Amino acid sequence: xxxxxxxxxxxxxxxxxxxxxxxxxxxxxxxxxxxxxxxxxxxxxxxxxxxxxxxxxxxxxxxxxxxxxxxxxxxxxxxxxxxxxxxxxxxxxxxxxxxxxxxxxxxxxxxxxxxxxxxxxxxxxxxxxxxxxxxxxxxxxxxxxxxxxxxxxxxxxxxxxxxxxxxxxxxxxxxxxxxxxxxxxxxxxxxxxxxxxxxxxxxxxxxxxxxxxxxxxxxxxxxxxxxxxxxxxxxxxxxxxxxxxxxxxxxxxxxxxxxxxxxxxxxxxxxxxxxxxxxxx
Amino acid sequence: xxxxxxxxxxxxxxxxxxxxxxxxxxxxxxxxxxxxxxxxxxxxxxxxxxxxxxxxxxxxxxxxxxxxxxxxxxxxxxxxxxxxxxxxxxxxxxxxxxxxxxxxxxxxxxxxxxxxxxxxxxxxxxxxxxxxxxxxxxxxxxxxxxxxxxxxxxxxxxxxxxxxxxxxxxxxxxxxxxxxxxxxxxxxxxxxxxxxxxxxxxxxxxxxxxxxxxxxxxxxxxxxxxxxxxxxxxxxxxxxxxxxxxxxxxxxxxxxxxxxxxxxxxxxxxxxxxxxxxxxxxxxxxxxxxxxxxxxxxxxxxxxxxxxxxxxx
Amino acid sequence: xxxxxxxxxxxxxxxxxxxxxxxxxxxxxxxxxxxxxxxxxxxxxxxxxxxxxxxxxxxxxxxxxxxxxxxxxxxxxxxxxxxxxxxxxxxxxxxxxxxxxxxxxxxxxxxxxxxxxxxxxxxxxxxxxxxxxxxxxxxxxxxxxxxxxxxxxxxxxxxxxxxxxxxxxxxxxxxxxxxxxxxxxxxxxxxxxxxxxxxxxxxxxxxxxxxxxxxxxxxxxxxxxxxxxxxxxxxxxxxxxxxxxxxxxxxxxxxx
Numbered sequence: 001x002x003x004x005x006x007x008x009x010x011x012x013x014x015x016x017x018x019x020x021x022x023x024x025x026x027x028x029x030x031x032x033x034x035x036x037x038x039x040x041x042x043x044x045x046x047x048x049x050x051x052x053x054x055x056x057x058x059x060x061x062x063x064x065x066x067x068x069x070x071x072x073x074x075x076x077x078x079x080x081x082x083x084x085x086x087x088x089x090x091x092x093x094x095x096x097x098x099x100x101x102x103x104x105x106x107x108x109x110x111x112x113x114x115x116x117x118x119x120x121x122x123x124x125x126x127x128x129x130x131x132x133x134x135x136x137x138x139x140x141x142x143x144x145x146x147x148x149x150x151x152x153x154x155x156x157x158x159x160x161x162x163x164x165x166x167x168x169x170x171x172x173x174x175x176x177x178x179x180x181x182x183x184x185x186x187x188x189x190x191x192x193x194x195x196x197x198x199x200x201x202x203x204x205x206x207x208x209x210x211x212x213x214x215x216x217x218x219x220x221x222x223x224x225x226x227x228x229x230x231x232x233x234x235x236x237x238x239x240x241x242x243x244x245x246x247x248x249x250x251x252x253x254x255x256x257x258x259x260x261x262x263x264x265x266x267x268x269x270x271x272x273x274x275x276x277x278x279x280x281x
Numbered sequence: 282x283x284x285x286x287x288x289x290x291x292x293x294x295x296x297x298x299x300x301x302x303x304x305x306x307x308x309x310x311x312x313x314x315x316x317x318x319x320x321x322x323x324x325x326x327x328x329x330x331x332x333x334x335x336x337x338x339x340x341x342x343x344x345x346x347x348x349x350x351x352x353x354x355x356x357x358x359x360x361x362x363x364x365x366x367x368x369x370x371x372x373x374x375x376x377x378x379x380x381x382x383x384x385x386x387x388x389x390x391x392x393x394x395x396x397x398x399x400x401x402x403x404x405x406x407x408x409x410x411x412x413x414x415x416x417x418x419x420x421x422x423x424x425x426x427x428x429x430x431x432x433x434x435x436x437x438x439x440x441x442x443x444x445x446x447x448x449x450x451x452x453x454x455x456x457x458x459x460x461x462x463x464x465x466x467x468x469x470x471x472x473x474x475x476x477x478x479x480x481x482x483x484x485x486x487x488x489x490x491x492x493x494x495x496x497x498x499x500x501x502x503x504x505x506x507x508x509x510x511x512x513x514x515x516x517x518x519x520x521x522x523x524x525x526x527x528x529x530x531x532x533x534x535x536x537x538x539x540x541x542x543x544x545x546x547x548x549x550x551x552x553x554x555x556x557x558x559x560x561x562x563x564x565x566x567x568x569x570x571x572x573x574x575x576x577x578x579x580x581x582x583x584x585x586x587x588x589x590x591x592x593x594x
Numbered sequence: 595x596x597x598x599x600x601x602x603x604x605x606x607x608x609x610x611x612x613x614x615x616x617x618x619x620x621x622x623x624x625x626x627x628x629x630x631x632x633x634x635x636x637x638x639x640x641x642x643x644x645x646x647x648x649x650x651x652x653x654x655x656x657x658x659x660x661x662x663x664x665x666x667x668x669x670x671x672x673x674x675x676x677x678x679x680x681x682x683x684x685x686x687x688x689x690x691x692x693x694x695x696x697x698x699x700x701x702x703x704x705x706x707x708x709x710x711x712x713x714x715x716x717x718x719x720x721x722x723x724x725x726x727x728x729x730x731x732x733x734x735x736x737x738x739x740x741x742x743x744x745x746x747x748x749x750x751x752x753x754x755x756x757x758x759x760x761x762x763x764x765x766x767x768x769x770x771x772x773x774x775x776x777x778x779x780x781x782x783x784x785x786x787x788x789x790x791x792x793x794x795x796x797x798x799x800x801x802x803x804x805x806x807x808x809x810x811x812x813x814x815x816x817x818x819x820x821x822x823x824x825x826x827x828x829x830x831x832x833x834x835x836x837x838x839x840x841x842x843x844x845x846x847x848x849x850x
Contacts, residue, residue, distance in 0.1 A: 120296070120299075120300070123524070123566075123569050123570065123573060124524065124565075124566070124569070125524035125525055125527055125528035125569075126525075126528060127527075127528030127529075127531050127532065128524075128527070128528060128531075128562065128565050131531070131546055131547075131550050131558070131561075131562075132304070132307075132558065132562050134550050135308070135549070135550045135553055135555070135558045136307055136308060138553075139550075139551070208424070208425060212427050212428075215427060216427065216428070216429060216532050219429050219532070220532060220535065220547055221547070221551065222547070222550060222551070232427075232429075235429065235430060235433070239433075239536075242433060242436065242437060242441070243441055246437060249430075249433055250433075250434075250437075253427060253429075253430030253433070253434075256427045256430065257425055257426055257427065257430065260425040260426075260427070261421070261422070261425040264421065264424060264425050265421075268421075485650075485651060486686070487681070487683075487686040487687050488686065488687055488688055488689045488690070490643075490648050490650070490687075491679065491681060491687040491688070492689070493648055493673065494646055494648055494673055494674065494678070494679035495673070495674040495678070495679070495700075495701050495704070495751065495755060496673045496674015496675055496701075496704050496755065497674070497700065497704070501700075505689075505692075505700065506689050509689070509691065509692070510689065510690070510691060513691075583691070584691060585691055585693075585735050586690060586691070586735070586737060
């Protein structure tokens with residue numbers, strides 16, 4: 001696609017943050033995918049005789065309050081965090097593209113209605129919406145994913161709608177229509193490729209946000225629940241040990257921090273290259 | 282201007298109605314039965330007789346639209362029902378806890394605005410040089426940090442290690458510092474970046490060249506022609522910050538044992554206390570809409586173009 | 595002082611693709627209008643802006659010594675004190691969120707004129723340029739006024755600054771024929787009244803014929819010809835001048 005090919009520009013080699021961002025994200029992805037085999041111990045194995053051990057040869061980062069190996073839990077948590085964010089993103093993109101596309105393409109009263117809906121959803125802070133939907137649907141990761149997706153889709157719908165409307169007036173679309181191409185073909189050939197770039201930028205910049213929300217909600221006990229190894233949950237579990245075993249709290253948070261940074265770095269770099277006019281949140 | 286404000290205030294009514302409708306139907310169409318939740322929270326065994334009795338008491342045997350109208354009638358009189366969990370009137374409880382949250386959120390907003398301005402200015406003024414790089418690095422970190430983790434870091438540093446600040450509770454000024462900082466850091470970073478971008482864009486505009494051509498000094502050019510014009514996008518952004526800051530407060534309160542609406546809401550969510558959730562959502566909606574109105578009014582006041590060319594609702 | 599000369603020597607402006615203005619010397623004498631002509635991309639606008647060191651980002655002023663009657667000067671000393679600027683597309687030259695009065699008052703403040711004296715001077719200058727609805731204009735913002743009125747406002751600001759020299763970068767290019775004629779009339783009137791030294795950048799030979807005393811022709815960033823206006827029209831030496839004159843005369847022949 002046109003947008004992606006711009007990334008293969010010869011200046012890529014000189015673009016520091018883009019390369020670093022991609023490497024870091026790639027690293028995270030690798031850990032997420034191969035986590036199970038990389039983890040030295042079973043992350044869910046409870047062994048109270050081994051609880052709260054300091055770092056040693058067997059447990060490189062020590063153990064938590066239930067005797068579980070910290071390093072293994074951190075590694076496995078990567079898959080959960082990345083996986084849940086990707087799912088959320090997929091859902092958001094689906095909702096955004098479909099609703100925004102329909103609004104832009106059909107126009108008229110439907111467009112107005114959808115825009116009002118967007119406005120409403122955009123006013124609510126993510127957490128408030130998430131609270132509401134978790135009340136509605138119950139706790140659990142899947143419900144948190146739905147809740148976060150429902151609070152983010154409006155931005156994408158707006159963007160898609162704007163792009164679709166802008167593309168609608170282009171000459172080549174008119175020409176194509178005169179030539180008898182169907183609506184669907186016009187959409188696929190002309191509109192979609194031009195949407196990809198800005199969407200990619202927005203998505204990458206958003207991943208960090210979504211990750212923070214997922215772990216935040218899990219921290220509050222509304223998302224993933226113990227004993228699942230998720231960074232937010234691990235921080236919540238470690239609250240009481242902040243004085244004696246701070247690493248139980250610091251390290252999962254560091255993982256969140258690091259992951260969000262990696263995606264933000266990538267997102268910033270992509271934005272600078274593909275669409276510097278995009279306003280960031 | 283006055284007409285614009287009145288118009289917007291009037292518009293609030295249908296929006297609130299719409300939201301209340303949506304909230305009501307979504308909650309009651311959910312998978313669980315409110316009657317069962319009520320019984321569970323009241324520690325009454327859910328026998329068939331008990332369920333039937335509760336349904337009648339709570340009016341759950343009525344058709345849905347009738348339930349809504351009953352609810353609406355009471356809501357207009359500011360009676361939002363009784364909490365399933367505490368048994369007390371919902372609005373009373375929420376209004377009791379709200380000021381603490383607003384205090385945190387309000388201070389965090391002030392913090393955001395006050396701290397982000399010098400940072401953004403510094404970065405834009407010395408673009409490409411080390412102050413710019415420093416500010417960009419700091420804001421980048423600020424945008425990536427989970428606020429609940431930061432809260433614990435602050436507690437570890439200021440309470441446990443240095444012993445300067447008390448970690449829990451509300452009452453003294455010292456207890457405000459850490460929660461406000463934890464909430465504000467992300468919005469502050471976003472705002473600083475936004476200001477920097479806005480300033481850079483403003484400084485490239487033609488009227489700045491013309492101002493320099495007329496002999497105005499650099500400081501005056503920055504003050505009257507660049508900064509003055511760069512405020513506008515920030516005003517719009519403030520509306521968004523308010524939402525994020527309130528969201529942040531909801532999470533942070535639990536860590537600092539801050540007696541605000543967040544802890545109350547979290548327990549309501551976990552216990553599926555429907556009346557509380559309903560009122561909570563509506564209360565926050567109203568609050569946010571008012572904030573947005575305030576923001577839009579400020580924008581119209583600052584930008585003569587929107588004032589004179591006709592404002593869009 | 596009548597007959598004062600503002601001069602720039604050896605002006606060089608470099609962009610990403612190389613030298614855009616190469617070793618340009620320009621002279622402005624009070625009471626005279628010097629036209630700087632050339633086709634698009636010849637570097638005339640850049641020379642005008644570069645003289646005052648007001649180049650847009652990405653362009654660097656490598657060299658260029660300013661002097662007044664032989665006394666070397668820094669661009670800061672020239673801007674707003676010795677020379678005023680008039681730009682094409684005046685709407686974007688004014689700050690969109692501030693009204694005309696505030697632009698005038700800040701210009702006057704540089705001269706040390708404030709308060710009631712400033713208000714009076716504002717009125718005088720607006721009258722001098724023919725902006726009769728003073729109150730309305732002063733309270734207006736740029737988007738509320740027409741292009742012609744905004745150009746006059748720019749001249750009014752130049753008058754308020756009381757500079758002996760004026761640099762005008764294609765001031766009539768965006769105006770319709772009527773506004774153009776009125777603007778040039780005003781310009782010539784003020785040149786006479788205040789003995790202004792004007793650098794008039796334009797690609798329109800009609801404007802040159804109407805206003806200029808001397809002509810400097812630029813091509814690809816360099817000066818290729820200097821002549822009196824009569825001399826240029828009689829016997830243009832450079833190919834650029836010839837092309838411009840031919841284009842102008844063709845228009846003249848078609849619409850006599």
